[in-house]
Structure formats: C-alpha cells, structure tokens
Amino acid sequence: MALSAFAFPSYIIAKGVLTDSCKQTSLSSSRSLATDLPSPCRRPNNSHSNRKVKVNASLVEKGEYYSNRPPTPLLDTINYPIHMKNLSIKELKQLSDELRSDVIFNVSKTGGHLGSSLGVVELTVALHYIFNTPQDKILWDVGHQSYPHKILTGRRGKMPTMRQTNGLSGFTKRGESEHDCFGTGHSSTTISAGLGMAVGRDLKGKSNNVVAVIGDGAMTAGQAYEAMNNAGYLDSDMIVILNDNKQVSLPTATLDGPSPPVGALSSALSRLQSNPALRELREVAKGVTKQIGGPMHQLAAKVDEYARGMISGTGSTLFEELGLYYIGPVDGHNIDDMVAILKEVKSARTTGPVLIHVVTEKGRGYPYAERADDKYHGVVKFDPATGKQFKSSNKTQSYTTYFAEALVAEAEVDKDVVAIHAAMGGGTGLNLFQRRFPTRCFDVGIAEQHAVTFAAGLACEGLKPFCAIYSSFMQRAYDQVVHDVDLQKLPVRFAMDRAGLVGADGPTHCGAFDVTFMACLPNMIVMAPSDEAELFHMVATASAIDDRPSCFRYPRGNGIGVALPPGNKGIPLEVGKGRILKEGERVALLGYGSAVQSCLGAAVMLQERGLNITVADARFCKPLDRALIRSLAKSHEVLITVEEGSIGGFGSHVVQFLALDGLLDGKLKWRPMVLPDRYIDHGSPADQMAEAGLMPSHIAATALNLIGAPWEALALPHDIILKIGSYLEVTDLCALSSCSRFWRELCGSDILWEPLFKERWPLLSTFDGDNTLFPDAQTDETSQEWRRVYVMQHMEMASRASEVIAFVTEWPAALSLEASEYLHAVETMSSMRLGFQDVEMFLFKPNLSVLLNLVGLIYCIKHLKPREQVLDGMRRRGVSEQLVWVKWLTLGRWSRGRRMRDETVSRQVSLADVVTGKEETVLRVLQRGVVHEVLRVCISTVDLVCTPCTSSTIRNY
Template identity: 60%
Template sequence: MSKKPETPLLDKIRLPEEVRNLSEDQLSQLADELRAETISAVSETGGHLGAGLGVVELTVALHYVFNTPDDRLIWDVGHQAYPHKILTGRRDRIRTLRQGGGLSGFTKRAESPYDPFGAAHSSTSISAGLGMAVARDLKETDNNVVAVIGDGAMSAGMAYEAMNNAGAMDGRLIVILNDNDMSIAPPVGAMSAYLARLLSGSGYRKLRKSLKGIASKMPRSIKEASRKMEEYTRGFWTGGTLFEEIGFYYVGPIDGHNLDHLLPVLENVRDSSEGPILVHVVTQKGHGYAPAEAATDKYHGVSKFDIVTGLQSKPSTNIPSYTSVFAESLIKEAETDDNIVAVTAAMPDGTGLDKFAHIYPDRCFDVGIAEQHAVTFAAGMATEGLKPFVAIYSTFLQRGYDQIVHDVAIQKLPVRFAIDRAGLVGADGPTHAGSFDMAYLGALPDFVLMAAADEAELVNMVHTSVHINDRPSAFRYPRGSATGIAMPEKPQLLEIGKGRIVREGQQIAILSYGTRLGEACLAADRLDKEGHSTTVADARFMKPLDKELILQLAREHEILITVEEGGLGGFGAHVLHFLAEEGVLDAGLKVRTLTLPDIFIDQDSPERMYDIAGLNGDNIYDAVKEVIGRSEKTIIDLNPKRA
C-alpha cells in the first residue's frame, strides 16, 4: 500500500464553506493536495481516475465561488466527482469507494446534500439543472444552478434537447462545458482568458444590453444586421457560435487548470442576470499524474495501482472475459461474411469492439454517447442487407428502447443486439446493473432472445444470430471472466427456441436461463445427495420459449424452479404465463421463479450481491427445500391422522 500524501491544508477542510474561507493564493496548494489525495484513495480502491484528476482545479473553483449546497452543483455522469466528494464531508470515507456499504462511485442524492442529482449515465445534467432552475424561479428564490457536462456527453441528443429548451427561456442557468478531449476547443491561452473575462464581465454585458436597446428602436434590417455582426465577431474570437445559436451566452474557452483564469470568469457568471450561460473550460484527463497523462485512455477506469509506477494490480488469469469471447467470435464470423458490421455507443474498449475495429476499421462504427442513434443507424443498415451487431451494455441499451420498438421490432429488421454486462456488475452498483433487458425486450413480439450459460454457448449464439435474417435478435452475457470450459472448435448453429437438458432426475427440475446454470448444478448436487433426484436444464432461449421442454419438465417433476439473473417480468414470468395457459399449474405443479429481487442492490463484491439476490447455489438449494417443506406441511394438514 502506498504511503498517504501529506495534506496540511486539505486536512483543515471538511466542507466547502471552509474552502471559501481560504485566500485565493491558497487554492493552488489545496488543488495540489486534493489531487494527491484522490490519487492515493483510488490507488487503494480502484475506480475512475482520469476524469476526476482533470477537474480538480475546476472543483476547487466551483466550491470557492458558489455557495454550495444552496447553489446547486450537478456533475454529469459523476465519475469525475471523487474530488468533489472529498471536499464535501466524505473524505473520511473516500477509501470505501465502490465497496459494500461504502461511497458510490457516482453522485448520489441519498449520500450527501452536496449531490443534488444522482448521475451515472451521461448527458443528464443540463436537463436536471434546467428543472431545478425553473423550480427556483417558481419558488422565487435566488440560488444559482450549475451543470457540469463533458464534451463526450455532448454527443448525446438529450444534452441538445435540454439546451434548446433552456435557450428559449429567460431563467438563469450556468452550464460548464468540460472539454477534456480538446475535441471542440480552439487554442487557449492568455488572449482567450482575457476575452472570456471581458465577455463575462458586467461592463461588456451592460454595453451589449444598451446597444440592443438602441438597435431595437432602429429599422428591422439594421437591428438584424447589428445582431449578426456582434454574433459573428464573438464567434470569430471564441468559437461559440453553435451555443449562441441555441440561445446560450457563450464564454470561453478558458484553461481549466489555471485558477487565475477560472475564478474571475466564474465570479462574473455567478453575478450575472443573463439567461442561460455556457462557460467553455478546457481540461486534460489525468492532469497532474504522469502515468495517467501518458495513457491513451487517461486512466479512465483503473484497478488498484502503485502510485509511483502507475502499474495496476490486475489478477492474472488465462480465462478470457465474456466480452473478449464475444469480440473474437464476431471477428471469426466476419472473416467469412462481408455483410457483418459492428456498432457501439462510445464503448469500443468496454464491448471488445476495439479488437474488431483493428481488423475491420471500415466495418466498425463508434457513434458516441448516442444509443438511440446507434439502434436506428443499425436498422438503416439492416434494410440494405447488412448484418449489424449492436454491442451495448444492458443498462445503456435502455436509452434506445423506443428505437428498438419502432425502428427495429415493428419493422422486423434483423438487427442483432449483443447485450454486455447483463446482470449484476459489482462495484459499479445499481446504475450499471443489467437488470431489466429481459423484461423490456421480452415484451416485444417476434424477437429472438438468448442468454449464454457459458463462453461456449456465447460462441454458438453469436454464430446463430448471424443466421437470423428475418427478425431482430439479442443475446446477453455478464461482466467478467468466463467459466474456463473448453471452447468449441467450430461454432454450433442452435435450433431457434430449443433448450437442452444438462442432467436428468425425477423429482425436481431446475430450469436456468443464462450464467446461473453452474450454480443450479451445485444446488442439484446437494439435493441429489439428500435423495431428491434433480433435473437441470439450460433454456438458452426466452423467446421463443422451448415449450416442449417446459411441458416435459412440468409433467415429469413435482417441483419446477426457474433461475435468471434479471428483474421481475423476465424469463420466469414468461414460463409461468405459458404454464397457466396450458393448465399445468392446475394439476398441482409447484413452481418458483428465482429472479433479482424487486430492489436496487447497492455496490458490493459480486459474491455478496448474488447472496443478496438469492441466486447462488446455496440459495437455489434453499428455495427448493422451502417448497419441499411447504409440500410436506400441506400433506400433514390435510391428513391429520399422519400428524
């Protein structure tokens, strides 16, 4: 474990009001110590690092200038908010980040009044901030609302929808555009800092207002010409024409690591009576930590690491991840099928499509944080005979649901959805858990849904989906390492809607959908040892259901248990609906559906989360024993002579 840094000034700070008691000359030292503390904490816990290091000075400046928490400060996504958490009364818990019972890796309303809005998905801060600004005006209070959003998050349509709405209103709203990829920023320096300070100052704004008043009394042609001239001049020097057109008063760009530049501009916009204002701040991911600055991904997400070398302590294993199995399988399929293309929404590394893009750069498309567009973009390709694979995390695919319904499902277009991070995800917690895809996709007619029980099945499902050309399909798989079983030399083309029996018994049937199959087998081992002969089956498909298999299990066994790593309304609900329609439940079959519980499970170790969810082998065993116990009690109650 690395030695904790010396932080004499930060040690005196517990809440932002104490930051505001410092002199401006002390803020640079505070920023340096805050950066050191952030690096030290994340080196012990793992988590998101680069984005947080990039906003250290901005975090200090915002809490210094604005009266938080009365002034609302909303961080988009939230993975850059670790320095914010340290300054807002949570430093004593910062080394519990992303652990069971510890701090969330994102902003969370229940955690602190300094987190006015929970955020773990991107591009929401401007919408939320505008809502807070409207509420402030209706309640006739005068606090500021500040929404921080990254340039990557600006690729999502929601951000522009919010800005378009805000630009048409007169309410005060401050948006900080944290441009940490330099993707839309012209050069910054002393001149741009001077212009930003000038344009955000009250003198320029008063002059601008006076000239507008004069122009309003002139003929319309002159008034419009003067407006365009002012807009052109400001746009030429600052590059903010786009935001001005939407209705925002643009200030910037300014160096987000220079407090001498940041403070006067933030003070000016704080004191402004102008409507919506956008301050364009340029930062560097990983700023101030050499290993992060040198990394291509700027240390976005890290495991525990050595502070001196930057080397991360990742467990060594020869077992591939499910994500890499998917990527390698898709690459092999693409070798013999030129129509296969891949789409991701700003997650090429996370979905494994960076490997596909390396080999097939012209057939792989990263559309940015734009899941809605990704789905309809793929639908368009499908209309022309291509075979699009849309690889998106389960939790993010939710954002494109309307497009899945209207642009894919209703038109029966053969878009293939590779649903990564299906189920529980450990340290990222409920915001990133893939809990609902079975329920929200299961409601759609004529949609093939599959879940891989292991990596060999995942290979087969990738291959099978290539050959589904008459309707949409999806296959889900979890985060993390696969099981380590032998991989097939050649993928198998699965029969649509057909499961498989893994082991046979006579009394109890456990029907698993997805990667809980191994735990179902462990439960069966215990039951068999106690004389309860147990069948275990792998459903493979949720739509269409293997009705023949389900009826066989129902009619030949006393108890049927379904197991799935998803919320209510998924696989088990479909099985129950089918059995009810067939009248099998009337015959006395005892059925239980094991799903994720009807709660949001906070971050913890995967093992602990499965215990909470009741989906480990012991939990499945206990569920069966509970049904057996109830059955025996019912027999005793109905036959008092046996009691």
Template identity: 45%
Template sequence: MDTYKPVPGPLLAKISSPHDLKKLSAEQLQDVCDELREYIIDSVSVYGGHFGASLGVVELTVALHYIYNTPRDKIVWDVGHQAYGHKILTGRREQFHTNRKYNGLSGFPKRSESEYDAFGVGHSSTSISAALGMAVASDLNHADKKVVAVIGDGAMTGGMAFEALNNAGAQNSDILVILNDNNMSIDPNVGALKEYLADITTSKTFNKMRDEIYDLLGHFKSAGEKMRKVASKLEKAVTAAITPGALFQALGFKYYGPVDGHNVDALRRHLEDLITVSGPKLLHIVTVKGKGFAPAEREQTKWHAQSGPFDKITGKTLSKPKPKENLPQKYQDVFGDALVELAEENEEIVAITPAMPSGSSLWPMMNAYPDRSFDVGIAEQHAVTFAAGLATEGKKAFAALYSTFLQRAYDQVIHDVAIQKLPVVFCIDRAGLVGADGPTHHGLYDISYLRAIPNMIVSSPMNEQELRDMMYTASKYNEAAWSIRYPRGRGTGMEIRKQFRDVEIGKGRVIEEGDSIALLSFGPIGKYVVEASERLKEDQIYIGHFDMRYAKPLDTELIDSVLSEYDHIVTIEDGTKLGGFGSAVAEYVAEKGVGVSVKILGVPDQIVEHGTQRELHDEVGIGPEGIVAEVKNLLGIKVA
C-alpha cells in the same frame, strides 16, 4: 488493506465542507488542489475506482465550491465519473475508503447520500436537462439559486444534451453549463463535435482577439453598464464572424472560453464574473484527463477506472494476477473475437457501438475491418436506428451495447427495428448485476422489456461456446431481431471449440436429470445451479437442471417434459423477477393449467445497491446458497 485510510494534506484535513474551503485565501487554492489530487491518487491506488476523470477536474471542483454557495446553489455532474473530488470536499473524506464497496459510498453522485449531490447521475448527457429543471423551479419559487451543469465533451455528443441546450436557450433561465473538453469519454471521442471543439481551442486569431478585448474592457465587475453592453455586442460580432463557438450563441447561450481548466485562479475569476451574468451561459474549459498522474495522462482509456491496487508512482499493478493460462476469458472478449471470425466469413457483417469500443471489446473488429465498424459516440438512440438503416440495405448489423444503455433506445428498438422486422443483432453486455457501479449500471430489465416486443428473439448463453454459436446462428437469421445477453466478467474457462455450429432457435438442453425439483436457468447464472446441485448431492438431494437458452421463444416442448416428470419448477435469472424469464415460464404453466408450482428466483422489485457481483447475487438470493435454501424449503427441510 481494508482499514487503510489516506492521510490528507494539512489544508485538506481541515475541510469538512465547502464552508471550510471558503475560509481559505484565493492564494491557497492551488495547494488545496495539489492535496486533493494526491488524496484521490492515494485512495484509488489502494481501493480502485474511476480515476482519470476525477483527476482532470480537481481545479474546477475546488473553484466551484469556493465560489458557489453549495448546497443551496446546485452543481449537477454529468455521468459522475468525475465527482470524487466533489465527494471528498463535501463531508465524505473520512468515508471515501468505502467508495464502491458493499454498503459503502456510491461511486456516483447520489441524492440520498448527501445534500451536496444535487442529482443522481450514472448515464451521460443528463446534466443540462436536470440543471434546467432546477433553474426553472428556482424562477418559479423566486429562490435566486444558482445552477451549474458540468458536462464533458464526450457526453455532449448525446442527443439529449442538445435537446436540453435548445430548450435552455429559449427558456432563458439563469443556468451555467461548463463544457469540460478533454477529447475523451472512456475511449477517445469521435464525430464532428470533436473537430468542432478542436477548432475553437486552436483558433489563435479568435483567442488573441478575445483576450485583447477582455483586457481592454477589464473584468465584468469593474466595467460600467455602457462598457458591458459594448463588450457584449463586440463579443457577439467577433464570435459570429470567426469562431465555431457561434453554435452555442445560436442556441441562445453566451459563450466564454476556451479557458485553461487546470489554472484554479483563472477558473475562480471566471466563475466570479459569470455568477453576475444572467441567463444561459456556457464556459468552455480545456483539461487533461488523468491530470497529475503521468501514466493516466499517457494512457487515458486504460486509466479511466482501475479495479485493483497499483503503485501510485509508477502505475504498476500491485495485485498478483493468476497465470494467464488459468484465467478465463471475459465474455466481452469472447464476443469480440467471435465477431471478427464471423466477419471474415461474411462480408455483410457490420458492427456498431455507442462510444464503448473498449468496454464492448470491439477494437479487434475495428482494427480488422475499420470500414465496417462504427463508433457513433454517446448516442444509443442513433446507434439503434443507424443499425436499422444498415439492415434495410442487406447489412448484418451487430449492435454492441451495455444492457443499462440499451434502455435509452427502447423506442428505437420497437419502432425502427421490431415493427419493420429488421434483423439487427443486439449483443447486450453487462447484463444482470454488474457490481461496484451499482444501480445506474445494473442490467436488470432487458429480458422483461425485450420479451414484450414482437419480432424479437431473447436469448442468453450459459457459457462461452454457446455465446459463439448463438452469434453464428444470429448472423444467418434474417426473419427478425435477435438479442443475446451476457454478463460482466469472466466465463467458465472451458475449452472453446473453434468451429461454429448452429443453435436451434427456441430450444434448451438438459444438463442433469433429477427427482422432484427442476431448476430452469437462463444464461450464465446457471453456473450457480451447477454449484448448488453439487452441494445438495451431499445431502442426497438430486435436482434436475435445464439450460433454457431462450426466454423468447420458450422451449415449450422441454417445459412440457418437465411438467410431466417433476413436482416443482424453480426458474433462475440474473434480471428482474417482474416480467422476465421466470414470468414467461409461469405464464405458460398457468395456461396449461397443470398442478406444478413455479418459484421464480431473480432480482426483486427493489433498487439493488453496489458491491461485488457475488455479494449482490447472494443478497437477492440467486447465489448458490439461495438456490440450496429454496430447494430445501420446497422439500420441507428446515434451513439453519
């Protein structure tokens, strides 16, 4: 399985760079698209990966690399979920089977991987800002480079995208924004912008008039200067009068579209025309996420990404799942179920997510209590301040965000929540090393950046039961904000007590007493300590293990007890070593002035690439083997 390489079609097999693509005739481009789509399906059906988004932009990808002179001209992909075709066409076809694997290709565009990857992208709504920076630099350097930003309608809901549009329209640099409108991000899009774009794509009066004007005047290349000016004035007048596309015009962009994003010949012709038009331009294309693979077209959220092999005809999963009764529940699902149960008991509870109801398992809450559940779109800053506003009026706001996305709202956490001492509960999913999504999605910094903020409790449960009980305790706590972090993936499989119980704030628990070395764990990473402890017992080494639960406030009483009984403390966390839980313990021990060493195990001060979670934990030394090695090193035992 690991050595399988899809066989490219006859045209795709000859394309090792966009230069090879340009050798083909325009009539051959649809065949290239068909072969490229089939190659992506063949690859992802065996190895998994992001899926629907890349299928939806196959024609656009081919047209862009056919018309533009990449890598001199720059293509900036928003988020990067849709960049598989781009990677395959830019010299990485033979390595594509390593996509998202340890030491393999990144699942996202990455500047260090290829000169064709103009900008590294893992978070949404950044493409227009980055592209504008490149366009302005081109102006300053008199370089005459073309710059294109490809952004989805989901990413366009992010405030940063509109900040960039506003600036780009005023800057008047030569930039093309391609709005890929498929009414989807990971889940169906929400909000006024969704309706706004739907009005454009369904406005028959405008579309018919625009097409007639276009046919009358001919393509831009063949029109004289006077006719171009007439066309421009007429287009502006019509647009301002009868279409919502006037928004983009008002921001200083020339608006073109909507265009069928699956007609490669039409896309090619439009791009040929637009490359001659200076200034800020927006081309609105309409696509279908998962295009060309029927199961993905029918169930677009499910097929956003696939983790394992599937039948490329039927879409049926090929890997044999474990019996359901033996498969531990995912932490995100434990959270989702507990939130519904809490909401049944407390009508003040509300839930907020920035465009991640599936990833954060908020659908049960949204189905049970739709009036108390809010998907605010890809807008993390807004999500946090919206939660703060709800809290001012007595609502108990549970804000469900991935750790990596909460970073985008740090200012709002400080100014709008903490300073005002509002009791928002931050449920932080995907905390720690997340696996194949890699450095843009690792949730490594939340412990450090949250424990620095006053009026903030920083906690992490070691198992599913603790997660439920922390949520219950937080639902009743109104003195400050509370963050609860938990990782991607499945829990321990423990039997969960249905009844909720209070968890004392700032108090840890003793898992196991030992001899001279005490392991203080924070969060589910403690499972590795349990595993390491069993291995060490085989060598007659007995360590103490303490589940601390809180990085802030620390259980100083428990630490004092450890300091009096043990010679060495080792802390472990699935987060950065700098400023995290271990740092909090070391700071306290230093202030006490006692002669007990503190060793911090965590993620070092470096960018960790992608791989499985276990591979990455082992790489940075926080897996069971790393713990065993550290304990033996402290005891002066040589490790082979």
C-alpha cells in the same frame, strides 16, 4: 519514466505540480471566517501543530490502508466547502495539488474512475470556492469525475469504501450527501435536470445558482442539445460548464489535433467575455434593436456575431444560436482564470443561460494517466509509483473479450458483418474488431438512440449489423428498438453486455431489465448464454438469423473455463431449443443465462445431501422451448425458474405458458427466483448475489422448502449468516426492505436463527436435551423456536446494556469519569456476560458519549475479542476516530527522605489509536486504573477540556 517510491507524492513532483508550499506543515492562523457562523462550519484552526483537530479526526483512519499516504496539510483542514472560503489563490493552488494526490492515493487502493477525476480538480476547487453548496446546485454529468467533489464535501474519511458494499457510490447519489443534488451514472442528463431546477427555483421565488458540469463525451448525445435548445428558449438563469477533455468534437479537438487555450491572449479574452459590463451592454443593445425592428435589428445581430467571433473563435456560434451566452475556451487548470470567470458570471445582473467552455486534460498531474488516458479512465487497484495495475489472476478472459473474438470470427467469413457501439469500444470489446476491420466498425459517440436506428439503416442495405450496447444503456434507445427495428422486422443483432448485477458500478449500470423489455416485443428473438462457449454459438446464431431482430445478453466478469469452439467459430443453435444438463427427479431447475451456473451449484449441494435433481438450460426466452418446459412440468413435483433479471422476465413467460397449457392445474409447484423488486446498491458481486437471494445455497434452500425437506439439511454459508445478523435491529426485524420471497421465508427458519444465536452467545448455546432454551417446546418440536429465543436473549442483553449506559450518563460529571467508575462499569459488563456483538450493537454508537465507547473498548480487549476484531467492529459502527482525553497523576516517589513532585500527564487520543497499540501507554494506564497504588486516572470527552490539565483537577477523588 521511472518514478520514485510512494513515501511522498513523487508522482506529482515529477510533473512539477506539487509546489513547495504543499510541503508546509502549518498554516497561518490569521485568517478566520465570520464569527457569526455556527462552530461546525468554521474552518478548523491548524495553528497548534501538536494537537489533533477534532473536526478532522474522521479523516485520519489508522491501519494499513493509509500507509504511505502523501502529506496533505491544507486539505486536512477542509471538511466542507465552507472551510475553503477564506483561502488565497495561492492556497487554492496548493489545495488542488493536495487534492489531486489524495485522489490518486485513494483510487490506487480501491480502483475506480481515475482519469476524469484528475482532470477536474482545479475546476472542482474553483466551483466550491465560488458557489455555496448545498444551497447552490452543482450537477456532475455522468458522475464518474466526482471524486474531488466527494472529498471536499465531507466524505474524505469514507473514500476507502468507494464502490464497496455499504460504501460510497462511484457516482453522485442524492441519498449519499446533500451536496449531491442530482444522481448520475448515465450521460447527458445534467443540463435537462439543471434547467428544471432553475425553472423550479424561479417559480418558488428563490435565488440560488444552478451549475451543470457536462463533458467527457456527454456532449455527443442528443439530449444535451435538446436541453440547451430549451434553455435558450426559457432564458432561465443557469450555468453550463462544458468540460472539454478532447473527447468531444469542438474546435479544441479538431481533426488537425487539439488546440488548447494557452497564453495571455486566450486568458484575457475569456475574462472579457465573462465581464458583466459587456454582457449588460449586449442585453441593452438587443433590447434597443428589437424595438427598432427590421433591417437595423438584423444588421446589429450580424455585427454582434462578427464581434463575438473575433474574440471567441468558431466555438461560440453553435451555443449562441441555441441561446446560451458563450465564454471560452478557458484553461480549466488555471485557478486564477477559473475563479475570476466564475465570480464574474455569478455576480452578473443579466439573465439567461451561460455556457463556459473549459478545456481540461484527462489524467492531469499523473504522468501514466496523461500518456494513456484510455487505460486510466477506469482502473483497478494499482501501484502509484509505477502505474502498474493489479490485474486479476483469472485464467479465463472476460465475456466481453469472448464476444469480440466470436464476432471477429464471424466477420472473417462473412463480409456483411458490421459492428456499432456508442463510445464504448473498450467496454464492449469492439476495439478488437476495429483493429481487424477498421472500415466495418462504427463508433457513434454516446448516442444509443442514433446507434440503433443507424443499425436499422445498415440492415436495410443487406448488411448484418451487431449493435453492442450495455444492457443498462439500451434503456436509452428503447423507442428506436421498438419503432425502427422490431416493428419493421429488421435483422439488427443486439449484443447486451453487463447484463445482470455489475458489482462496484451499482444500480445505475445494473442490467436488470433487458429481458423484460426485449422479450415483450412481438418479433424479437431473445437468448442468453450460460457460459462462454454458448456465447460463441449465440453470436453465430444471431448472424444466421436474417428475417427478424435478435438479441443476447451476457454478464460482466470472466468465463467459467469451458472449452471453446475450434477457431472461435460458433455453430448456430436451433432457435427456441433448450437443453438438459443434468437428469434427476422431483425438482427441476430451469435456468436462464448466467443463472444456469448457480443452478448447477445448487444441484451439487443437494446431491451431497442425497437429493438428485434436474437442471436445464433454457437458452431462449423467446421463443420458449415449450416441449422442454412441458416435459419438466409433467415429470417433476417442483419447477423453479432462475434468472438474474427483474420481475416480468423469463419466469413470467414460462408461467404464462404453464397456465395456458393447463400445467398448473395439477400438483406442480412452480416458483420464480428473480432479482428483488428494488435497486441493489454497489458492492462485490458475491454480496450483491447474496442480497438478491440468488446464490446456489438460496436456490437449494428454496427447493428443499418446496418438497418439505428440513431446512437444517442445508447449512447457510457462515458469512451470509453474519451479514444477515448485521441488519438485525432491536425488534429483530430485517432492515432490508422489499426482500425477495427467499429472504422472507428464511427469516422464519432455524437455519438462520440457530447459527446467529450460537455465534453471538456461544456460552449460552449448549442444548442438552432438557430444553433449557425451549422451556415451552416439546423435545422433538423445536422448529421455529430459535428465532423466539434469539429475540428474548437480545432484549435481555439490551436491558443489561441500558443499565451500563444509564450508569455512565447519570454520573454527576457526565462528561468525565474517574478510573474507579469506568472500571466498575467494565466489571459489571463482565458479570452480565455481554458478548462482542452486544457491545458493538449497544455501546459502539456515534450518538453515545465517547466514554461509553471507551468502556466497551476496554471490556472487549480485556474479556472478549482480539484487537483486530474490536477495531473492525468500531469502524463498522463509525466510532473508531472518536477522541477522548486521558489524564493521569503519578505520585512522586520518595528519595532520600523526601517525596518528589507529582507528575501529571494529559493526552488526547482516538479510540483507534488505543486499540492498535499506537497509544499503548494510554491503554496500560486505562487497564490498570486505580489498582496501581501510585496511579490516579480520569477520562473525559474532548469538549470538557479547555485548558491544560493540572494536578489539582484530578487530585481530589
């Protein structure tokens, strides 16, 4: 079905979801919250359609990102859940429609998890309508369905940063918002965490509600049932919402096909089950029959079971046996039912856990996602009108696909090869294997523990199981790896996808620890390919190892483009043997896995500067190629091990061998380069590698430092220099805690501080040999001086900026400035020679008066950067949507001997509007100020203005 253009959310209209009420541009102003609520919590009044609402200014980002954004008049009035409380059911439906269109719009721009978020829109609206976060706790299992939750809890303005460096996480994250009470990313954890919160609440005498939303396959993991079993035993008040979107084995998704609850009967029965009177009656009956005891109690329990079965169907039996009061199934897209049921459950006086079985449709409201929910579970950027995703133009395939092709090639010639995955057929590439060998591929659900022991059982029967699991998910099954596989030396092959940094998915999915926890096992063979051809060979190697377990890791992303083995059939490698890729002298780089490519890049950089080094590919972490390591150690001054993994990994095994072999007793300098000992947040792969200090330039710089070569021989990439500069505070200390050794050494080098100085103050950066910048240094001894000079200049500029801040804030009318005063401040900044980064750092601060933000803006446009860079700087600092009143009085002109009436203009604008030219008239007025003989201007904060401006308010100055 072809959809119309994206000027209006026609992709919603096509499904009949968007009602006529959604097109309304004004809301009734008759509703209001209780007057005793603090003003920031009051729902914004949108009755004045010609005036911007201050509380929503941060939601209306300007620029290309928001072109063709669908209209959302009701959603625009919602900053936090408190603003929803007085909405009617009809308006909640409208809000759901607008929220769904906003999710589609934002994900189309950033990529992310689309289908799951679209499926819980009505559920999210109902939850935030009934419950009061952050006092009440709502936990989202897995967390990838939390986009509607983020939009309704104050983060709508930051949705353009989703899954990007320094932006919003793609999952719930405690440090991101107080409304995210528990961080997620892996599945099946929220019932356990919610139960802990409920018990903790009871022990502290609190009375808040705890709601755990679980689904999307998470109910296939054992932890969910362990938690429900314990919840039934502890009998603490909590609500479990089972979001059944046909990815779990429940009565609504039987082998005969899904049976969604539709019609009046299902709705009526669900409401009956949630009725407090019915629950209270059951509790009283239970208490009475327990006192009677014996056969009467058993008979009553059987009658209750039959009665419950009559109104609940077979789905309730399991949960009731675990001790949870079951309600459902409920149509998760019916706002009327969801609100009524949640209200009843919240107000019930009975105790104990309740499970509400909610049936939803993944991708609801977006036809393309509904028809192919597997392809729209996680998406890259796409065109909302056509559903077409903008795929990468890489000529190579992903490592995931190469692994699947290699395994298919092995299975073609060996009928004993079988494959296991944990509900990740697409993510691991094994869907390709499934299509070719449907009886030899096993999807065990999100059950990594079971997957590993299941594979162990297959190995006992002489099969060759390949267990493909993400590196980060392998953590969930570690005891099974140790006890059920390694201890028994069973030949299970572990293919660990997404090893190392994973970009936008962030720390929850980062595969940092697998080398450490796998290589410490006595019987495990541990290897990692440096490119896609090596991956084919290691699949063949694992298939040939039949006397012990083995594992290999490979990264997220695409191959580098090397030639593949003929017929995709790898050749088994000699176990425990590495290879030399480049012969050199003095320095040897020993890379492991994907880090080998960074080592080769560093070698090229050093070769260009006259230093020829050795690069080796270890291939195996266990067993190590001892002969190779011994040779490198004896023939080089420096040995650097490089890996995209945590401390305790490949480098630790190498140094233990070097120490035991006495190779560290001489002049050898050994250094490990690993991921820093902290979690690296989501961002682009390049940003993450830069933050970790594992780029080729970092490796090259480390090598130069160890042999005593000047760091200036290696220029740090300009974008990295500026990124470091953005973290510098007044004391010049780096805001990145727990830095890697590389960063700590770099912070004292001129390779960082000289480019930073010259970028920030180009007019002050000339060095003509008379040591103007280094008065205390000898001409040939300026090393380490740039840092000191940078700090001195930074402090000087901070002092100058403080003078401007004091001038503005100490003005008698601190909330208002006359034109002569702000223009004076602008010219003062010019005479001080403040640079753009000075303005951004000292004046573009949200906690400063918007008048100071505006003074900095006018100065930058007039004397420094192009408008685009000024806007970027304001957005980085979070001031682009600050609002300011600009009032000017144009004196009436003379006509036929009489002066015409003075014209007064008053306008509220955002700073971004001024920069982008949307308010070009205002900008011209601000720049001309009192210079023009017939113009009088005054600027003020929005809070100052309560009534329309008149000429008398600005005439007398």
